[in-house]
Amino acid sequence: MPIDRRALLLGSASAALVLALPRAARAAAQGGRLIVAADSEPSNLNPAITASNGVFFVASKVIEPLAEADYNAPDGLAPRLATAWEGSPDGKSITFTLREGVTWHDGQKFTSADVAFSALEVWRKLQNLGRVVFKDLAAVDTPDARTAIFRFSAPTPFQLIRNALPALTAVLPRHVFEGTDIMKNPANERLVGTGPFKYAEHKPGEYYLLRRNEAYWDPTEPKINELLFRVLSDRASASDALEAGEIQLAAFSAVPLADLDRISKVQGMKVYANGYEALTYQLIVEINHTRKELADLRVRQALAHAIDRDFVIKTIFLGYAKSATGPVPQYDKTFYTPDVTQYAFDPAKAEALLDEAGYRKGTDGTRFRLKLLPAPFFNETRQFGDYLRQALGKIGIDAEIVANDTPAHLKAVYTDHAFDITVGTPVYRSDPAISTTILFQSGLPAGVPFSNQYGYANPKVDAVIAQAAVELDAGKRAELYRQFQKLVVEDIALINVAEFSFITVASENVLNVSSNPRWAVSSWGDTALQDFGP
Numbered sequence: 001m002p003i004d005r006r007a008l009l010l011g012s013a014s015a016a017l018v019l020a021l022p023r024a025a026r027a028a029a030q031g032g033r034l035i036v037a038a039d040s041e042p043s044n045l046n047p048a049i050t051a052s053n054g055v056f057f058v059a060s061k062v063i064e065p066l067a068e069a070d071y072n073a074p075d076g077l078a079p080r081l082a083t084a085w086e087g088s089p090d091g092k093s094i095t096f097t098l099r100e101g102v103t104w105h106d107g108q109k110f111t112s113a114d115v116a117f118s119a120l121e122v123w124r125k126l127q128n129l130g131r132v133v134f135k136d137l138a139a140v141d142t143p144d145a146r147t148a149i150f151r152f153s154a155p156t157p158f159q160l161i162r163n164a165l166p167a168l169t170a171v172l173p174r175h176v177f178e179g180t181d182i183m184k185n186p187a188n189e190r191l192v193g194t195g196p197f198k199y200a201e202h203k204p205g206e207y208y209l210l211r212r213n214e215a216y217w218d219p220t221e222p223k224i225n226e227l228l229f230r231v232l233s234d235r236a237s238a239s240d241a242l243e244a245g246e247i248q249l250a251a252f253s254a255v256p257l258a259d260l261d262r263i264s265k266v267q268g269m270k271v272y273a274n275g276y277e278a279l280t281y282q283l284i285v286e287i288n289h290t291r292k293e294l295a296d297l298r299v300r301q302a303l304a305h306a307i308d309r310d311f312v313i314k315t316i317f318l319g320y321a322k323s324a325t326g327p328v329p330q331y332d333k334t335f336y337t338p339d340v341t342q343y344a345f346d347p348a349k350a351e352a353l354l355d356e357a358g359y360r361k362g363t364d365g366t367r368f369r370l371k372l373l374p375a376p377f378f379n380e381t382r383q384f385g386d387y388l389r390q391a392l393g394k395i396g397i398d399a400e401i402v403a404n405d406t407p408a409h410l411k412a413v414y415t416d417h418a419f420d421i422t423v424g425t426p427v428y429r430s431d432p433a434i435s436t437t438i439l440f441q442s443g444l445p446a447g448v449p450f451s452n453q454y455g456y457a458n459p460k461v462d463a464v465i466a467q468a469a470v471e472l473d474a475g476k477r478a479e480l481y482r483q484f485q486k487l488v489v490e491d492i493a494l495i496n497v498a499e500f501s502f503i504t505v506a507s508e509n510v511l512n513v514s515s516n517p518r519w520a521v522s523s524w525g526d527t528a529l530q531d532f533g534p
Helices: 005-010 053-059 112-123 158-168 236-243 257-263 297-305 309-316 347-356 379-394 406-414 459-469 474-491
Strands: 033-038 067-069 077-079 082-087 093-098 137-144 147-152 197-203 207-212 226-231 269-272 280-287 368-374 397-401 421-424 494-500 504-507
Touching (some): 077 082, 077 158, 112 147, 236 257, 257 269, 280 379, 297 347, 406 421
Parallel strands (some): 033 226, 368 397
Antiparallel strands (some): 082 093, 093 147, 207 226, 280 421, 280 494
């Protein structure tokens, strides 16, 4: 089916985005190997420690959360390792009923003790996002093997924990990690999970191999014998590999946007724009507020006015994105507000603001110099980095681009603070408290990826974040997050430029693609091959 770009532009996170609806689930013989493009090799594959889509992409087939996102289920959640969950009226406890008949890949039984260990020792203490969401988790009672009762020291919104279940509750085997240095445990790479696929092999620079779990708790899954994630660091090569039949699926826009029109017309190929609704990304400019010039609001306003968002959407994203107004994307009807300060593209105003701030052009036309670090995660971040350098140059700011690989970029920004501005791509995960407020809250320890490591501190913002964190009334909680958006956009804590999602391209032979709002980072237990050879 040809790509309908108009549908992409008009839709947000809705059915209008669907270019090629997934085939209805249907019976398919079990077997075959699915070869998938992978563009990165995370240093850590453990999603209980690092909640990131680069980690989830492979690990989510091996390690399972308590619940997964679902298009049609109540509250948008389908049971996984938990079959039911209920919050107390005072916000001080949540009771999870756990699935029976689940075993770990090494044959040990899954119990509530595994959930308690994961929550208390990993999510709360070590996970980049769990440290915020589960900060008030005081205890987990395990009255029997099938029940886990989370006890909070302060009222904690049930809505928040429920929204966090798919991304932040990967359960680890206690018997593998307890009593070890968790951060150095070999099982962070050689995963032991309960999922439909078992970790088999990682050959650096070449592939990850996963094999079917014959003892999976759902006897109808998995439907594929092997998943092979072939490392293709050059995204342009994914198109060629698909057309040559060397791989059968490329997710997370591994096929460059510029190639989509052509490849969508290739016989036997299908293009999907759904399956990412719960993974909306934002293209942002992170600002080091400890840098003298950038600590001045007028300078930050100048940066915002120097960016032509329309150009970015049309030229860099080729229309496959929307202009962002703030830290909550427009698809989230519960929390989003358009009632925030707007910064129109206005280079003349930007220059006037810089003059007013005392940074007039020198004889060489330069006002001051900045170190610019584009994240290496997507083609678009690098392209926007080049654009931003040029845009800032036009108003007299000389930005030097520093290109790093992923580990070096994360260390430079989130540990060493060795940057002036960066181009980042945080993920919005259905609730501002999961992975968005952490970008603005002050006082976070150094080294936490994708958090406020740029010295931004605003007592009003911190107060609203703290108030919302314990607000149990869903309506009042949403209003607090609307106030939060107004504050951080007015103060330009960072610059939200665009919000975007991804495209999956797959062979028609691959069935049940994009079947849930986090499909690329879900278990793929129901994904099947129509024909897989003899």
